[in-house]
Amino acid sequence: MPSRLLQAESVAIVGLEKNTGKTTFLNYLIEQNRTGQRRLALTSIGYDGEATDLVTKTAKPRIYVPKGTLTATARRLLPRSKVEKDILLLSGIPSSLGEIVIFQTLDDGFVELAGPATIEQTKQLKDMIRALDDEALFIVDGALSRLSSAGHGLAEEIVLCTGASVHPDQTKVLEETVLAAELLQLPVVSLPEDQSKLLAQNDYLIAGDDVRADRFNGPLDITQLIEQVTPSDDLIALNGVITQEMLHELLGVPAIENIRLVGQDPTRFFVDQPTFDRLKRRNILLQVAQASHLALVVVNPSAPRGPGFGPDFLETLKRRIDVPVIDVRRM
Template sequence: MHLEGLSSLAIIGLGKNTGKTTLLNRLLRENPERTFALTSIGRDGEETDEVTGTKKPRIYIPRGTLFATASETLRAGDVTAEILAATPITTALGPVVILRALSDGFVELAGPSRTADLTLVEKKIRTFEPQALFVIDGAVSRISAAGRGLAEAAVLCTGTAVSRNLEELVRKTQTAVHLLTLPKTELPEPFPENRPALFRRAWSPVEVSTPAGGYDAVRDALAKGIHGVYFPGAVTEGLITELLPSPHFRELTLLATDGTRFLLRERLLEILGGRSIRLEVLHPIRLLAVAVNPKDPRGGSLPEETLRRRLEEVLDLPILSTQDNTRGGDLHEV
């Protein structure tokens, strides 16, 4: 994967064991000319998964890499590092500190999860390495690492751990890509993003009102010529199901902060499309590629070439391998 000109990247996954750590290790190994700065919105790089008890690939960083992690994770690695800065960010594993590796070695990452804290970490890192590639490891299935404008671009990891049924895995991946790449809204003016808002027809001039009753008031407002509805949090299937009985819930735009906020399955997306309901976002995500892990550590696998070929048929994105081989999945092909 060509990383020239890229300043930040989120590695996200559809679930556990989809190859995020292996992909991160490949990026580090195959781009020795770049200085990386790493953090995670969860915990990653541990030798054994604390939930499943299965062995996990560890994060191996080269000398010179910067990383931000909770202080208690430092003893779990073997890298020699110097502390560059402390931060006011606290976690269950201690305060987050920023370090530079003085040797090659293994590290665990347990960074902040709040948007403001991640922004602070990146800002502090850039005081030491302004040109570093800041990589946010999504951990577990936290695709939100790609949203909220946190990263300039993202790579989505998927694989047999999500589903051992080929066609089901392809459908889930295709739906995730659709949501992650939703278009930016044409809304011409900024507005408070921390509360629901209703927009009348023709976007301009924009008339914004906040329903006094919160989400319950949206259904009542649909009959008043509403052009768009903005939800500041997650747009869930439960929320949409509450609106479906309204005959006025059609021919409008649903807005969210970014594509990670739409938690909708394929069938409900089809229903919304049938009602001419468009999904748009304030902060679009630049998805660079999809990486596939054909193996499930709990047992079972899918033929990698078959999986890659099926995804290439339905996605207009490079399909990479998270494995250590480069056959057909060379990260430099993007």
């Protein structure tokens, strides 16, 4: 599995919560690349690589990179990155910790990452890195609360990290992980070019015997969309986030069933398991216009506080999802 990730154009490592093994896996991936001679380019949506967790006050693994790594981080963290640096670019992208700076490491050492706050800024940063080295493996460290780091075309491969720090209830974590994995593997639908262009100019599109598209009257107000759906329609596509409340409104109309509901990518859907199950029962099929590829699920069965999970969690998860699952302690 590491070989596939190391051959990708870009990788997003996302966690359901803190302390799920993201940094440990990132260090593992960096170590696996040492013999591959491929340059790495690292950034984060959030703050990663600090020695102590700011919330739990527990020790965290630090990010150790080899000479030549491209690193994009906030200006105020430059002194905390214990490597010799060649500053290549001042990005002009702001953050709460100062402007994002791109530097090359001149020796091996520890770095701390704090990247852009928004997905658009992260895409801009990726373009800047590509201009410096279009062959580098771009790795973004994110969190599932900012699942956008796994969408919007930002990453070719996704690694999902989960474990005992998500919640002390093992069953709850299992269900949350399975749902996240299922959303990250939603099937892709290719809209005809004319429909794609029409959707890009509007908030939603409905297709059946004919095609209609429009903008919402207010933020996330789908009342007018619901009023336009007819029994002959087989597709609803939305340009933007699809919230739990929007899905509940759709489910509140018994006539809306046997239809495809298309989002731009998996990160646009905000849905819990009961709602997801209700959609399935009504044959309202979630699909995406832009695919993502979930390459791996990483499990950290240990928790900063508490007993953690036993080996049965890992084995049950392996049976429930159809992607490789590994224990972060046994890589």
